Amino acid sequence: MKRIGPIGVCAVSLALLCLVQLACVLRAPAYWLPSRVDISLRPGESVTLGRQELAAPSADAAQLGLRRDVHGDWWVRDATGARPFTLRRDGTDSRSGAIVLAPGQRFQLGMQRFTIDRADARAITLGDGAHRWRYDGGTVSRDGVPQPGCPDARHSQRLVAAWNRHAPAFALIPQPLQLGGNLYCGPKIGVAGTQPASASIRIGRDGPLLATNVAAALAIVTPDGPQDLARLEAPLKDATAITAGRTHFAILATADVLSLRPTSHVALFAQAEVRLPPNVRWTWQRRDPWMVHLPERWSLAAAAALILLLSVAAGLLHASKPLPGRRLEAFALGAAGPAIACTGLAALAAQRLGAAPGVGISLLLAWSALWYALLAPRRFNAVAAAGVLLLAIGLLSQLELGLGAMESSWLRHFQKTAALAALGLGAGFRIAIAPWGRIVPRQRFEAVLLGAAALALLALALQVAVGSETGVFDIQPVEFAKLALAALAAYCLALAFDRDGASAGALLRCLRLLTPAALFVALLAVALVQVDDYSPLVLLLAWANATALAWAFAARQRAVGIALAGVACAAVLGVGALRTAGAAEADRLGFYADRFQVWLDPVAHPHTGRQLLLGAQAIADGGWLGADHLLGLATLGQGAGAVMRVPAVQDDFAPSFFLNRHGLLAALALWLLQALLLTALLREAVCAWLAAAVARDFRQAWFARFRCFALCGGAAFLFGHFLLSWGTNLAIFPVMGQPMSFLSAGGSHLLLFICPLLAFGAARTNPDRS
Known part of the structure; x- marks a missing residue:
């Protein structure tokens, strides 16, 4: 009897995961949601739409x-005067409870x-009869003198104030x-009898914007x-969209x-029945897992033609090298990657357009x-195999999360991950199966790395300037910066061991050393200035x-290795000592004292520790075999229950959902698979270093060293x-x-x-002409 090799074991495991995902979709109950809400009013009439009429989730209390x-x-x-809505008109958003200020206008707070x-x-000058303030978007002056810094300001805020x-x-x-x-300090103007930050003013494109x-x-x-201001009416003329609460x-x-x-964010109903006012009518729609929103004919034809053209061109390019007997197989592998990537990009664009x-x-x-990433390397690759299985498990978890929520928008996490996986794996593994033995010239490779570093630094600066801790333009530049940092540092280390290659000029040598350092400092600055968290620092230190x-x-x-x-x-040991020291020592940590105290004793902080407490309860409910005592097989496609109340359960606390759904035994298998991926990456790094030692061409030697340090x-x-x-x-x-x-979204x-x-990690580093 022929033994099943590693590729066979991975293929069987992936097939089983795909079957479980399919069972999850087929077992999901039929839910209904409104596809359209029609409101009929005669001139002079009015109506108030609450959460039920708007089909808003239970957590949303918006009323229009x-x-x-x-x-x-x-x-x-x-x-309500407490839940602002947003109107989109002419491609721009305007929020209720906000108004553009003009000279001579007056407003009252308290x-x-x-x-x-x-x-x-550019700026606004306002006064209350006793003092006059000038605000230019970054600094505030009181009677011509810049206001002093606030006593509770963090070091990052003081740095920003000094820069401004x-x-x-x-x-x-x-x-x-x-x-x-x-407080009258920093960017704050005190108003007696009101809460801090009751209102704000920002300098916008149309002028100063006052918002409650x-x-x-x-x-x-x-x-x-x-x-x-919160209850002022806004005209709906020429408006194309409105967002009430979280429902768009x-x-x-x-x-x-x-x-x-x-x-988006529409409540689901088990039956197509709901009590509505007489002037409000719903058009019901059943949630269909196989629904396709087709664009206009010309758009569909253009997209299909573009995908076909790119796929055929890539397939012909890949099939031009192998022997004649393998050209059909090479054409299929070369064409499949671009086709999958383009389809993923189209799905991502459709999701952004609401279709x-x-x-x-x-x-x-x-x-x-997933199957393309597993089979494209043609030889078993532990990095690709472990990564594909981990991604399949993550897709299953997100699918269960989306189908188990009584809200339509939870499925967008699975749909987005599926589209991005198709885009990333299709394009990435198409490049990975190329014959990497023909190394790009070092000068060109160096220029690409420096360009990537410059792009990463620009994106990080843009995030600090106009973005937030969630990113800028729905992108997290820090992820690309981490990739660029690892690649640049690996390139510098590879050159440090290069004895045969031509030496570069002093300028390039300085750039090789300074660019990774600049990226490191930029990541550090983003972690300190933009993100109120020290976890990026832990990643950088690791x-x-x-x-x-x-x-x-x-x-x-x-000696250096032992010291590290x-x-x-x-x-x-320091983390253990902090756990033993207790909350008294944690109080000396300044800004992070609250987080450490919540971590040390979440029961004593039930509000700020809600996320940790709910996550711990979800893990305890899961036990060893999951909440259904069958490793989650009995609840495939069914409701998720109380675990949905855990904040950020699709992101930071996705492991809590997995433990609740499938139990600790399944989590142990997940840990082993994660360890296998890390081991496979390190094994590939060691193999690359050994290949560099026996390489006869200095170009292949430095590239193998670069690959070693980059994988590490x-x-x-x-x-x-x-x-x-x-x-x-x-x-x-x-x-x-x-x-x-x-695992996370x-x-x-x-x-x-x-x-x-x-x-x-799965790229072939030797030419393959067989």
């Missing part, structure tokens, strides 16, 4: 007041009135002017008296009937990407320690993600936010780091 005036025009307002003296797109005081207008780091509280942040007494003073609606018509089409394909279509797309350890082994510096291993052990750096970042994510969910480390690679981490790392 709709009215038709005597001329037949539609108007909308926030009926009992204090402010008058606008000057206002334009001396930087030119175009280089200011935006800081909103906050109104409320008792809480249910505060913020009013615009008019000749008819103060008018509550496309506005289809504004004639006698106002038609709203829900596109995502059904979950079954996304599942087929994910299957094609990478730096692992890279230095790889250099120590390569250079046979045993000692540092890692000391860090582990990528494995270090991956290990850091695994360590932090498990440590957060199991309360081993202080609460911090890092997604678990492969896909995004920039999957596309910009995981897929390139897997493809690079």
